[in-house]
Amino acid sequence: MADEALAVLADRYKGGAINNTRVAIRKVRGTRCGYEIFFDLEVITLGENYDREPITTCVVKWQTDGTSAVAVAASKERWATSAEVFRQALRTSVTDDGIRASPFGNEGSEVRAVPLQAARTAFFVIYLAEGDDEAKRTEAAIKVFKRAVEARLGRSLIVPVALNGVNHLWLIELPG
Incomplete structure (x- = not known):
């Protein structure tokens, strides 16, 4: 190893x-x-x-x-301005619902990871979606959340990991 x-x-x-x-x-x-x-x-x-x-x-x-x-x-x-809502939601959910995890086993260091669903819920609380009715606002928020996750994964700003069969994320903080 x-x-x-x-x-x-x-x-x-x-x-x-x-x-x-x-x-x-x-x-x-x-x-x-x-x-x-x-x-x-x-x-x-x-x-x-x-x-x-x-x-x-x-x-x-x-x-x-x-x-x-x-x-x-x-x-x-x-971290573009448009992604700050996602970042804020992820930080909040890591604080509120995060768990200590060792995704690399005993060999690696420990991180604080949050279930993907908890991050999504925190995002929906603070994201103000536009739409004529609640269903359209929910659909818009789901799309924005999915794009935010994909974009941050593509830029190595968040890391996905499955822990006990549940998808989790952790946030990589840049120095400075």
């Missing part, structure tokens, strides 16, 4: 460019996991080849203070 599991992540654009590079701590024996450390790559020229083209490599510049322009911009971009 591995003592740790790391993931190198980045936002990739269709043209091949990358941005928002970071290392995610997925599992660490005996300590906290679920956070990310941002880094930038600095291109260094080592010399030239026989066609006088540069030979390059990259050096990792860790952003451990959490104040780099890339990290700050990424942090703001990752």
Whole structure:
């Protein structure tokens, strides 16, 4: 069994460019996991080849203070204003209905997870959906909640886990 599991992540654009590079701590024996450390790559020229083209490599510049322009911009971009209602609901439900869980078994650190249904209920309490009647407002809220979960999963801001046959979520807080 591995003592740790790391993931190198980045936002990739269709043209091949990358941005928002970071290392995610997925599992660490005996300590906290679920956070990310941002880094930038600095291109260094080592010399030239026989066609006088540069030979390059990259050096990792860790952003451990959490104040780099890339990290700050990424942090703001990752939780858009429209998603703050979802984030608030998830934080509230984790506080009110969350449980301590070890999704990686005894090998990983402990997290505070909340049943998906409790997060959904907390979201419905604070989300003001528009519609002509209660059924349309409920349908709209269900769609918005589903999109919010999918978008946050896609950006690695929340993590799903099944505990005792029940779907749970936990929130990954960014540094800074």
